[in-house]
Amino acid sequence: MGMKKNKAITSREVDFAKWYTDIVRNAHLASYSAVKGCMIIEPTGYAIWENIQAILDRKFKELGHQNVSMPLLIPESLLLKEKEHIEGFAPEVAWVTHGGSKELEERLCIRPTSETLFCEYYSKNVTSYRDLPKLYNQWCNVVRWEKETRPFLRTREFLWQEGHTIHETAAEAEAETKQMLEVYRSLFEDYLAIPVVCGQKTEKEKFAGAEYTLTLEALMYNGVSLQSATSHYFGQKFTIPFDVTFVNRENREEYAYQTSWGTTTRLIGGIIMVHSDDNGLVLPPRIAPTQVVVIPIGQETAVLEKASAIAEMLKESGIRVMVDRTEKSPGFKFAEHEMNGVPLRIEIGPRDLENNQMVISRRDNYTKQTVSLAVDIPATITDLLDQMHHDMYERALKRNIENTHICKTLTDVKEVMETKPGFIKAMWCGEEACELKMKEIRGTKSRCIPFEQEQVSDTCVCCGKEAKQLVIWGIQY
Amino acid sequence: MGMKKNKAITSREVDFAKWYTDIVRNAHLASYSAVKGCMIIEPTGYAIWENIQAILDRKFKELGHQNVSMPLLIPESLLLKEKEHIEGFAPEVAWVTHGGSKELEERLCIRPTSETLFCEYYSKNVTSYRDLPKLYNQWCNVVRWEKETRPFLRTREFLWQEGHTIHETAAEAEAETKQMLEVYRSLFEDYLAIPVVCGQKTEKEKFAGAEYTLTLEALMYNGVSLQSATSHYFGQKFTIPFDVTFVNRENREEYAYQTSWGTTTRLIGGIIMVHSDDNGLVLPPRIAPTQVVVIPIGQETAVLEKASAIAEMLKESGIRVMVDRTEKSPGFKFAEHEMNGVPLRIEIGPRDLENNQMVISRRDNYTKQTVSLAVDIPATITDLLDQMHHDMYERALKRNIENTHICKTLTDVKEVMETKPGFIKAMWCGEEACELKMKEIRGTKSRCIPFEQEQVSDTCVCCGKEAKQLVIWGIQY
Numbered sequence: 001m002g003m004k005k006n007k008a009i010t011s012r013e014v015d016f017a018k019w020y021t022d023i024v025r026n027a028h029l030a031s032y033s034a035v036k037g038c039m040i041i042e043p044t045g046y047a048i049w050e051n052i053q054a055i056l057d058r059k060f061k062e063l064g065h066q067n068v069s070m071p072l073l074i075p076e077s078l079l080l081k082e083k084e085h086i087e088g089f090a091p092e093v094a095w096v097t098h099g100g101s102k103e104l105e106e107r108l109c110i111r112p113t114s115e116t117l118f119c120e121y122y123s124k125n126v127t128s129y130r131d132l133p134k135l136y137n138q139w140c141n142v143v144r145w146e147k148e149t150r151p152f153l154r155t156r157e158f159l160w161q162e163g164h165t166i167h168e169t170a171a172e173a174e175a176e177t178k179q180m181l182e183v184y185r186s187l188f189e190d191y192l193a194i195p196v197v198c199g200q201k202t203e204k205e206k207f208a209g210a211e212y213t214l215t216l217e218a219l220m221y222n223g224v225s226l227q228s229a230t231s232h233y234f235g236q237k238f239t240i241p242f243d244v245t246f247v248n249r250e251n252r253e254e255y256a257y258q259t260s261w262g263t264t265t266r267l268i269g270g271i272i273m274v275h276s277d278d279n280g281l282v283l284p285p286r287i288a289p290t291q292v293v294v295i296p297i298g299q300e301t302a303v304l305e306k307a308s309a310i311a312e313m314l315k316e317s318g319i320r321v322m323v324d325r326t327e328k329s330p331g332f333k334f335a336e337h338e339m340n341g342v343p344l345r346i347e348i349g350p351r352d353l354e355n356n357q358m359v360i361s362r363r364d365n366y367t368k369q370t371v372s373l374a375v376d377i378p379a380t381i382t383d384l385l386d387q388m389h390h391d392m393y394e395r396a397l398k399r400n401i402e403n404t405h406i407c408k409t410l411t412d413v414k415e416v417m418e419t420k421p422g423f424i425k426a427m428w429c430g431e432e433a434c435e436l437k438m439k440e441i442r443g444t445k446s447r448c449i450p451f452e453q454e455q456v457s458d459t460c461v462c463c464g465k466e467a468k469q470l471v472i473w474g475i476q477y
Numbered sequence: 478m479g480m481k482k483n484k485a486i487t488s489r490e491v492d493f494a495k496w497y498t499d500i501v502r503n504a505h506l507a508s509y510s511a512v513k514g515c516m517i518i519e520p521t522g523y524a525i526w527e528n529i530q531a532i533l534d535r536k537f538k539e540l541g542h543q544n545v546s547m548p549l550l551i552p553e554s555l556l557l558k559e560k561e562h563i564e565g566f567a568p569e570v571a572w573v574t575h576g577g578s579k580e581l582e583e584r585l586c587i588r589p590t591s592e593t594l595f596c597e598y599y600s601k602n603v604t605s606y607r608d609l610p611k612l613y614n615q616w617c618n619v620v621r622w623e624k625e626t627r628p629f630l631r632t633r634e635f636l637w638q639e640g641h642t643i644h645e646t647a648a649e650a651e652a653e654t655k656q657m658l659e660v661y662r663s664l665f666e667d668y669l670a671i672p673v674v675c676g677q678k679t680e681k682e683k684f685a686g687a688e689y690t691l692t693l694e695a696l697m698y699n700g701v702s703l704q705s706a707t708s709h710y711f712g713q714k715f716t717i718p719f720d721v722t723f724v725n726r727e728n729r730e731e732y733a734y735q736t737s738w739g740t741t742t743r744l745i746g747g748i749i750m751v752h753s754d755d756n757g758l759v760l761p762p763r764i765a766p767t768q769v770v771v772i773p774i775g776q777e778t779a780v781l782e783k784a785s786a787i788a789e790m791l792k793e794s795g796i797r798v799m800v801d802r803t804e805k806s807p808g809f810k811f812a813e814h815e816m817n818g819v820p821l822r823i824e825i826g827p828r829d830l831e832n833n834q835m836v837i838s839r840r841d842n843y844t845k846q847t848v849s850l851a852v853d854i855p856a857t858i859t860d861l862l863d864q865m866h867h868d869m870y871e872r873a874l875k876r877n878i879e880n881t882h883i884c885k886t887l888t889d890v891k892e893v894m895e896t897k898p899g900f901i902k903a904m905w906c907g908e909e910a911c912e913l914k915m916k917e918i919r920g921t922k923s924r925c926i927p928f929e930q931e932q933v934s935d936t937c938v939c940c941g942k943e944a945k946q947l948v949i950w951g952i953q954y
Contacts, residue, residue, distance in 0.1 A: 034555050034597055035585060038548035043613075046544045067523045071515035072549075072587070072618055072634050073571075078511050094550075095575040096587065099622035099633075100568045108512060110549070110573065110587075120511055136520075141549055141618070145576035156576075157549050 006279045006335060016222045021151065023272055027281040027340050030151045037149035037156035041265065044340060045152075047289035048268055049159065053139060055191055055287070056161060056263070059183050065135040065163060070117045072141075073108040078116045081241045085115065088208020092144045094156075110143040115209065115234070115260055118164040119242035126256060128247045129168050133176075137163040152269035153226075153477050160264035166256045168248065170235060173257035177233040180261040181214045184229035192267070193284040193392040194218050194274050195400055196228060197423070197472055199448030204432050211235040217447040217472060219400045220273035223421035225447050225474035228270055231261035269477070274396050275364070281341030282364050284392060285385040292321040292381060293342045295333050297349030307348055310358070310377060317378035319385075338363060343388055344381065360384065364392050408457045410441070413473070417442045423474050427457045427467030434462035438473060447472045483756045483812060493699045498628065500749055504758040504817050507628045514626035514633035518742065521817060522629075524766035525745055526636065530616060532668055532764070533638060533740070536660050542612040542640060547594045549618075550585040555593045558718045562592065565685020569621045571633075587620040592686065592711070592737055595641040596719035603733060605724045606645045610653075614640040629746035630703075630954050637741035643733045645725065647712060650734035654710040657738040658691045661706035669744070670761040670869040671695050671751050672877055673705060674900070674949055676925030681909050688712040694924040694949060696877045697750035700898035702924050702951035705747055708738035746954070751873050752841070758818030759841050761869060762862040769798040769858060770819045772810050774826030784825055787835070787854060794855035796862075815840060820865055821858065837861065841869055885934045887918070890950070894919045900951050904944030906937035914939050915950060924949045 008026050012019035024030050029045035041049065057067075073096060080086050093109040111117070118136065126132065139161045146154050163180060167173040181198060188194045196216040206213040210232040218228045236255040238244070248254045275282040285291055292314055296307040307323050314321040324333050330347070337345055347359040361368045362384065371380060403422030407413045416424055424444070428434060438444045438461075453470050460467050485503050489496035501507050506522035518526065534544070550573060557563050570586040588594070595613065603609065616638045623631050640657060644650040658675060665671045673693040683690040687709040695705045713732040715721070725731045752759040762768055769791055773784040784800050791798040801810050807824070814822055824836040829847075838845045839861065848857060880899030884890045893901055901921070905911060915921045915938075930947050937944050 031598065031602075033548045033594065034552050035548055035550050038550055040548065040594075040598060041546035043543035043545055046546055049546075050544065066520035067527065068520055069518035069523055069526075069618075069636060071510045071512055071517065072620065073512050073515055075511050091577045093577065094573045094585075096571045097574045098572040100570065108571075117510065117517075121508065121517060125508075143549065159546060 006339060008339075009278055009280060011278050012221065019278070020269075020272060023276055023281055024151045029268065029272075029281070032151075035156070037146060039151050039155050039157075041159070044289060045268060048271070048283070048287055049265055051287040051289065052187070052191075052267070053161070055187060056183070057139075059186075060137050060161075060163065063135070063179070063183070065137045065165075068136050068138055069140065070111070070114050070121070070138055072111055074111055074114075074116055075106050075108055077106060078120060079109055081116060081119075082209050082238050085209035085238070089113070089144075092146065094143045094145050111140075112142055112144045113260075113262075114138070114162055114164065115238055115258075116242075118260075119238045119244055119258070122166050122239070122244045122256065123242050126166065126244060126246050129249055132246060132256065133165055133167045133172065135163075135165045135176075137161055150269075152266055152272075154266075158264050158266065160262050162260060162262045165259045166239070166244065167258070168246070168256070170257045173235070173259050174233055177214060177231045177259045177261070180259070181216065181229070181231040184216055184231070184261075184263055187263070188216060188218065188228060188267075189393065191284065191286045192271055193389050193396060194228070194270060195393060195397040197448060197450050199450035199472065201230075201448055202432075202435060202446045202471070204435050205446055207232045209234065209237055211237060215448050217423075217474070218270055218274065219403060219423055219474070220270070220477070221399070222273070223403050223475070224273075224477055225423065226266070226270045226273070226477050227447070228267055229261070229263035232259060234258040234260070275392055276341070279335070280339035282392070283341035283343060285343040285388050288320070288341065288343050290320055290322050290340075290342050291385060292319060292344045292346060293337045294321065294323045294346045294348070295330060295337075296323070296325065297330055297347055297352075300350050303348060303350055303353055306353055306373075310346060310348070313377055314381055317382070319378065319381055344384060362388055364388055364395075406456045407461055408459075410437070410462060413438065413441050413444060413461065417444055417475065421475055423447070423472050425454075425456055425470060426461035426473060427455070427459060428469060428471040429460035429463055429465045430468040431460075431463065434460055437462050443475055444473050445476055447474045447476070483816060485816075486755060486757060488755050489698065496755070497746075497749060500753055500758055501628045506745065506749075506758070509628075512633070514623060516628050516632050516634075518636070521766060522745060525748070525760070525764055526742055528764040528766065529664070529668075529744070530638075532664060533660070534616075536663075537614050537638075537640065540612070540656070540660070542614045542642075545613050545615055546617070547588070547591050547598070547615055549588055551588055551591075551593055552583050552585055554583060555597060556586055558593060558596075559686050559715050562686035562715070566590070566621075569623065571620045571622050588617075589619055589621045590737075590739075591615070591639055591641065592715055592735075593719075595737075596715045596721055596735070599643050599716070599721045599733065600719050603643065603721060603723050606726055609723060609733065610642055610644045610649065612640075612642045612653075614638055627746075629743055629749075631743075635741050635743065637739050639737060639739040642736045643716070643721065644735070645723070645733070647734045650712070650736050651710055654691060654708045654736045654738070657736070658693065658706070658708040661693055661708070661738075661740055664740070665693060665695065665705060665744075666870065668761065668763045669748055670866050670873060671705070671747060672870060672874040674925060674927050676927035676949065678707075678925055679909075679912060679923045679948070681912050682923055684709045686711065686714055688714060692925050694900075694951070695747055695751065696880060696900055696951070697747070697954070698876070699750070700880050700952070701750075701954055702900065703743070703747045703750070703954045704924070705744055706738070706740035709736060711735040711737070752869055753818070756812070757816035759869070760818035760820060762820040762865050765797070765818065765820050767797055767799050767817075767819050768862060769796060769821045769823060770814045771798065771800045771823045771825070772807060772814075773800070773802065774807055774824055774829075777827050780825060780827055780830055783830055783850075787823060787825070790854055791858060794859070796855065796858055821861060839865055841865055841872075883933045884938055885936075887914070887939060890915065890918050890921060890938060894921055894952065898952055900924070900949050902931075902933055902947060903938035903950060904932070904934045904936065905946060905948040906940055906942045907945040908937075908940065911937055911939035920952055921950050922953055924951045924953070
């Protein structure tokens with residue numbers, strides 16, 4: 001690993017929270033605005049989000065989903081229609097009470113999520129099984145009036161996509177719920193190089209108003225868990241109060257079956273906390289806005305021309321590349337692109353040119369290699385980017401395994417959470433009382449009931465009664 | 478022209494407003510929501526917006542702009558900093574007063590536009606001429622609490638892009654203002670097939686807080702004008718109150734020079750009102766979500782296979798194509814795709830197959846032609862789409878010319894506006910009093926002082942005093 005060289009960044013071993021915000025600010029990902037808890041997403045942060053959007057949007061459309069745009073504002077009466085939903089969201093919505101100088105007759109909340117709007121829409125547009133399924137998605141902003149905020153991880157306004165679908169049968173809706181979790185799993189593992197645990201939320205932790213919630217949980221460098229994407233199965237819990245019925249194949253009226261699923265700009269926080277280091281951002285190559293920076297050493301025309309020719313060649317192969325022609329010193333440039341997380345750096349100077357070679361450095365592990373200019377350069381770079389993705393994933397996975405601890409008693413849990421926090425694998429009886437008891441230990445919460453079950457003990461980690469299932473526990477962001 | 482066949486749509490000659498909303502609803506462009514004036518953009522409407530976004534976003538980036546995301550909410554104190562700006566926007570902003578159950582210490586408005594947020598950001602991030610220019614854009618939603626609303630044309634929430642830039646010199650900022658108007662002109666004329674008049678708004682009609690506003694004005698089928706995109710030059714009007722200074726090349730502190738520019742989902746309303754007809758939507762081919770629909774006649778395997786093969790061939794050439802394999806009758810399908818504005822329809826039946834031919838119909842002028850399957854099909858289709866774009870533009874331009882009237886007196890203006898409304902070319906003395914007098918004639922407003930000036934008379938159309946310049950006038954949406 002590279003020596004810490006960047007003085008603008010606090011070491012993550014010294015103060016993880018400070019390290020995190022130092023990276024957010026210095027790599028130009030986000031900035032604070034005049035409204036507490038609302039951030040400005042700056043060019044690099046937004047470009048990462050655009051790359052993630054492109055990956056997901058293509059996948060959503062391949063699976064038959066259509067993008068729409070629902071209103072920002074929800075009348076209070078509409079939000080009140082589903083009881084659990086409003087109970088979950090009421091404490092954290094922002095209310096609009098005036099339009100211009102006039103007080104509104106009914107106050108409107110800024111959407112914290114849009115199930116109610118979609119249900120209202122379905123109720124007017126679905127009549128027969130022939131109209132189903134409806135597979136919608138929207139890319140938008142939502143507002144949740146959080147008390148404690150932190151850029152990307154927890155902000156009062158955030159950007160996300162919310163998928164909303166409605167189906168003829170419970171089986172079809174449940175299959176959609178699972179399928180979309182798998183789309184997210186692929187995004188995290190195959191593009192962001194972040195290994196995730198897939199599972200189901202407990203009753204206590206599920207989405208307000210859902211039958212059940214599926215989730216992806218990721219482990220950060222400091223052992224804290226991040227809920228990274230969720231997919232909800234609603235059954236008929238909203239379609240009944242919203243009167244979303246259709247005439248089924250047996251010619252009888254039936255309430256439709258519903259799902260929703262989402263992921264947010266929060267995952268940019270996850271990318272930082274899984275991959276980055278004391279010299280700045282480390283970006284997974286497949287979503288990095290700039291994948292390769294070419295740095296000519298000196299101002300010799302032949303060198304500058306070669307640098308441009310290499311960049312042009314890479315660009316034609318669809319690689320996102322830039323040439324840094326500024327007059328800053330090479331050392332300054334190296335540090336700057338390291339800070340910004342550019343995956344690969346190509347240096348080429350007069351002596352390299354003489355020897356018909358270039359130097360390629362990897363951002364993630366600081367390895368350098370001298371490569372002949374006679375090779376197939378785009379193929380070499382593509383291979384290196386793939387290798388880097390693979391290595392970053394494996395490194396994160398290894399850390400997850402090292403930081404996942406089996407606990408059989410509350411004493412075990414305390415010891416782990418006080419010395420080496422991470423994921424805890426522990427059996428659970430299924431009672432909420434035991435979840436509440438676990439929370440007393442540094443806020444340890446159930447992350448999920450993982451799909452991959454194992455029997456690590458026979459009894460509940462908390463009450464000692466017969467265990468029903470394995471649960472992954474952790475401290476959360 | 479085709480005979481009116483679609484009973485779901487009111488004729489535009491009978492009731493233009495009703496015709497407009499019939500198309501919006503029946504072509505699945507937008508729907509009403511539970512909040513007055515806030516619309517739901519449905520899949521076809523949103524797909525058109527996505528295609529427009531892709532064209533503009535690519536162009537913005539080519540010109541060096543970076544996307545960012547500013548907050549949705551603006552503290553009242555920030556909005557108050559520039560006097561003309563707040564006077565212009567105060568009557569139409571929505572106010573957030575509560576977060577959860579707590580009243581906020583300072584109320585927040587939902588952004589009607591984001592100059593104030595960008596200026597606050599610049600003031601913290603610009604120190605030297607070396608930091609300039611900053612060229613930003615964001616794709617987002619804004620809210621303006623309009624009284625009268627109509628889908629796309631005037632809604633309380635709408636989607637748009639807002640570009641915001643800041644420069645070292647007035648000349649550079651003014652060049653940016655002009656350049657971005659030209660980007661919009663190209664969008665309208667080269668992609669949407671809508672001819673526009675380019676010019677400058679009068680003092681009375683400029684953006685609240687701008688030095689001046691450049692605008693594109695388009696003429697709708699019924700002779701009403703639509704302000705289609707604007708580009709504002711602010712000079713130092715915001716940078717002084719927001720204290721956005723930089724150290725210039727002479728090492729002196731100076732206030733920076735600012736622009737902003739935007740276009741909105743309103744232009745989908747413009748597309749409808751310029752091109753569509755009594756059988757439904759007519760979409761400009763370059764932004765149509767589906768450019769070609771292939772309709773197999775009957776269910777013969779050979780026909781279905783040929784239809785798929787044609788579609789595959791077109792898709793490989795980057796043409797947006799679908800095959801309609803549903804079991805509806807051909808006549809029903811024809812009407813449906815006509816309603817949805819699909820530019821080209823290819824029919825192929827058993828007899829066509831025998832004769833190695835297909836039938837291609839154009840949506841805009843209902844012409845049909847029989848084409849051999851031996852031709853280069855993608856090239857033929859590409860040519861037809863180009864020809865259609867060209868013809869739609871020429872048709873709209875011809876109508877603009879026919880509906881542009883030279884007026885020399887108020888009596889002329891009255892006669893035109895009462896019998897054949899459209900653009901009026903008339904000279905103006907430069908006094909606001911004369912603009913107010915014109916407004917008394919059916920709400921006739923100055924649209925712009927066109928870049929292409931001519932002298933249609935020597936005296937002001939209103940007061941008869943010496944004329945300063947030519948103004949284009951019209952009734953507005």
